[in-house]
Amino acid sequence: MTRTAFITGTTAGIGEAAARKFVNDGWQVIGTGRRADRLDRLASELGSNFRAVEMDMRDTSSFDQLAKSSGPVDLLVNNAGLAPPMSGLQAAEQDPLDTVIETNITGLVALTRAFLPGLIEAKGAIINLSSVAATYPYKGGAVYAGSKAFVRQFSLGLRCDLAGTGVRVTSIEPGMVETEFTLVRTGGDQAASDALYNGADPMTAQDIADTIFYVATLPAHLNINALELMPVSQSWAGFAVERKA
Structure with a gap:
């Protein structure tokens, strides 16, 4: 029986890699994003097993109808x-x-509820998709x-x-993954993105897509509540201490 995954943010990075991973394993994938040209390219690449939906996550009024029109869905990947x-809140x-x-x-x-x-x-x-930032704070990331x-x-x-419905729920919490994340955050500063990942051997979008697929295809009686992962090169910073002169 063919299974269907609804994956948001498939125009780049983890979402795009996940769409490929699931389609290549025979799943039907409904993939969303704001950039129609990228969705069209992905649909052309992946063929009839991929359905592109241009969507902005802030347009919550469309979600109930979207859920109805999507048909039966076995997996939702948010x-x-x-x-x-990366400015402090006082300067933001x-x-x-x-x-x-x-x-x-x-x-x-809203999408999950729908x-x-x-x-x-x-x-x-x-x-x-959460982040290690959920647990480990850093300056500029409030x-x-x-x-x-x-x-x-x-x-x-x-x-x-x-509980009791049989639905599994998992929070995946990655550390450093080399995607367009920093480009978007910095308004397209490629140098800043390159500097962040240079020499760090970060995780890749494919690494996280493989992890999503692993969790999604576990036996139905098994739930991973939260899964935190980092590249070996990444660890935790020390405490910041302000010292008087």
């Missing part, structure tokens, strides 16, 4: 997300912060880290809500 510029503009909150939190919750009836009927699975901490706790709470 991958779409972004981070604001509000609009980019609102975009992050509306995308990473509000949109994710797909829940079908996922419960299918005894399916939900995989939410809103992004807060949004990913929400995703982690939302996933755990959703497990409670869905």
Whole structure:
């Protein structure tokens, strides 16, 4: 029986790699994104097993109808997300912060709620992409880290809500992955992106796509609640200490 995955944010990075991974394994994939040209290219590459849906995660009013028109779905992968510029909150503009909150939190919750009836009927699975930022704070990351901490706790709470339904819920929490994440965060600064990943041997989008696939295809009686992963080169920073002169 062919299974169907609904994956958000398939125009780049982890979402794009996940779409390829699932289609290549015989799944039907409904993939979303805001960039129609990239969705069209991916649809052309992956063929009839991939259905492209141009969508903005902030347009929550369309989600109920989208869930109905998508048909039976066995897996929801909430991958779409972004981070604001790396300024402290005291220097930040509000609009980019609102975009992050509306995308990473509000949109994710609304989309999940819309797909829940079908996922419960299918005894399916939900995989939410959080981040190590949910656990380990860093300067300039207050809103992004807060949004990913929400995703982690939302996933755990959703497990409670869905107890007895057979639906599995997992929070995947990657560390450094070389994607367009930093390019988007810096407004297209390729030098900043290159500097971040240079010599670090970071994880790749394919690494995380493989992890998503592993979790999605586990036996139906097994749930991974949260899965944190980093490249070997990455660890935790020490505490910041302000010292008097």
